[in-house]
Amino acid sequence: MSSLETFRTQTRAWLEANCPASLRGPAAAGELVWGGSRIEFDNEDQRLWFERMRDRNWFCPAWPEAYGGGGLAPEEVAVLEQELKRLRCRPPQINLGIWMLGPVLLEYGTEEQKQRLLTPMTRGEVRWCQGFSEPNAGSDLANIRTTARDQGDHFVVDGSKIWTSYGDQSDWMYALVRTDNSGSKQAGISLLVLDMHAEGVQARPIDLISGKSSFCEVFFDSVKVSKDNLIGPLNGGWTLAKKLLQHERSAMSKFGEFSLPTHFDLMAILRDYLPVAKTASEVVLEARAQACALDEQAYNLTVQRMGEAARAGQDVGGIASIMKLVHTEQEKTKFEILVDAMGHRALGWDGDEFSSQELAISKAWLMSYTQTIAGGSSEVQLNVIAKRVLQLPDASKGGAK
């Protein structure tokens, strides 16, 4: 038996013995564990699974043992992932630090930073959040204004971040800050990590049109950050940010893999709200719903095709670029149709007058508007397709004046 097969046998046996049965299969909303200083477990199984994976150093199986990683070879990591998938094990914790900042730190961090920042990640002790967007830097991310002023042995950070998921519950943030104003917008940005418990940091949850949300606004008022928290070169943050955002896509897909989709069956719900005798406009409404259902099927087939093409070693950059755009726009269309069909039954806010499904649809409908904005708006996605995939010329280079 090859050593890899031995590893597979041992891994399978260990997972069978150690992953609690209740944690196999997708999780409903709120059922996933977020690592960090304020970690909370809903039940004993969650705690056991967290601790067992932590003690096996498998939170970060591919990272070097020196920083608390598993030290596994790439082919062993692949085997571990296959076996986790085979048993449908949920991730023992969700941690943006591991999924997004970690890979960048491994590549660009100093030895001291790796020791200090990576090790607690591999223990699940620190919860990380991302500080990129600002009120004036959404789609135009390079427009950030939060400054880090050089004060000799430390920086002083002033400004604010917005759309920081779980900013109020996180321990540390990796943030893009402005460290130079003299050159191009991109050239004066640095990547800094900072302690969310430090003096002068304040995080405030944002209420959305759909109600409470996990998004926060974070304010920095003369926050002292020691210089060893600068990641990579001064003013070299833009390159690192692009690297981080590449990891965001795979992190989000991991997250999605383990979450139960909140699925509303369009045609089944319409059945309850459209009367049998059909007016011309109801026929049109049904046709819109049918087209929407078929488009969803075409999207699901495209997800499947992308997976097959990737496994066959084909370039899937083109297909990948459409996925977020298509999915979020389809969801929005679907809820619009539902709301049109349900009339005022989809306009309830709370109380007993409306069924729980009706209220859930209202919330999900309102939430669907955030999806075509967050994580790169639809317009940004279209720009990316036009420029990177279709290779259409750039307006700024000899383009429109």
Place this chain on the structure above:
Amino acid sequence: MSLIYNEEQRMLLDTAQEFFAERSPVSALRALRDGGNAQGFETALWNEMTELGWTAIPFPESLGGLEFGYKGMGAVFEAAGRQLSASPLLSSIVLCGSILEQGGSEAQQNEWLSALIAGSKRLALAVDEGARHNPEQISLSATRTDNGFELNGDKVMVVDGLGSDGWIVAARTLESPASATVKASATGKEGISLFIVPAGTQGVCVTRQSLIDSRNTARLSLKQVELAPDCLIGELDQGKALLDAALDRGRVCIAAELQGACEQLFQTTLDYLRTRVQFDAPIGSFQALQHRAAWAFVELELARSSLMAALHAIDSNDEQAPQLVSLAKWKVGQMADRISNEAVQMHGGIGVTDELDVGLYFKRIRVLQALLGDSDYHLSRAAPTVDAA
């Protein structure tokens, strides 16, 4: 499920693309049109396709086929679509060949199927009667006589119907339409039968329907056409299932041809966006056009996935095949409308001239869109309804 071409299928796609680009580029279609060629394709090209074995692709080895499946057929249709190459592959092989393969008697297979695969004869399928495709409403009648059957009625949109060696005609064989409806609901069979009508049969009149795509499309008028009993394919009144299976094979190949034509047309449009300069800038640098082009690309990818799922479903005898075929014909059709409209609009004035090939693509795409069911037809066939329990 496999939604990508495997190595062999990819090789066939490459071969077919090279073949059509060299032997039958768009200029060949233009020459056929300008020469007023009613046959709508070049016999020499058809012979070469036959020699390459493409007419044998979908059939089992026992019937002289290659058993290469509809993924293989899809690859050839895609490649033909890219160059608007004309051939009777759809009419004679996919539509009539499927019916003979699945429902023909041994004698019919010996007489016709081998000849179709060899390219020495060709058949055309006559289904449509009204303005829009609707195989559920066939009224051309076939009644029993002492010597066999008598057929009366008209067929339209008969693809490659001019100059063919015969036609397969879908006819109603139940006595009255009223009882047909009753029986249909009771048994699920719709009183449809399929007949081979050899060319030269008395009472058959075939005339050209000259369409915008300059292909071979015919109207078939049958007046007191006498047919021998052995012209019936399969069992009396039981032809609908046979017909539907063949139509689905035809639809998926049409979708493949559309996908190929649209991918080529989209490339041409992108090239134009990159090179055409107005207001001192390539027009492709304008965001209004970039976003429209990006949406067109999105549609191409979604259509491609639907097409591959349908080809796979046919090859694996999936019971979901009719739904997936209609999904493909719907989605590819929607995409094709968008791509062809944008291609003309983005090319501007030159886009509406006959000099540019864009117009030829536009016209062929619109005919393919309507053929064997447009987007409306296939939306109804593929989508769940509110009424369904």
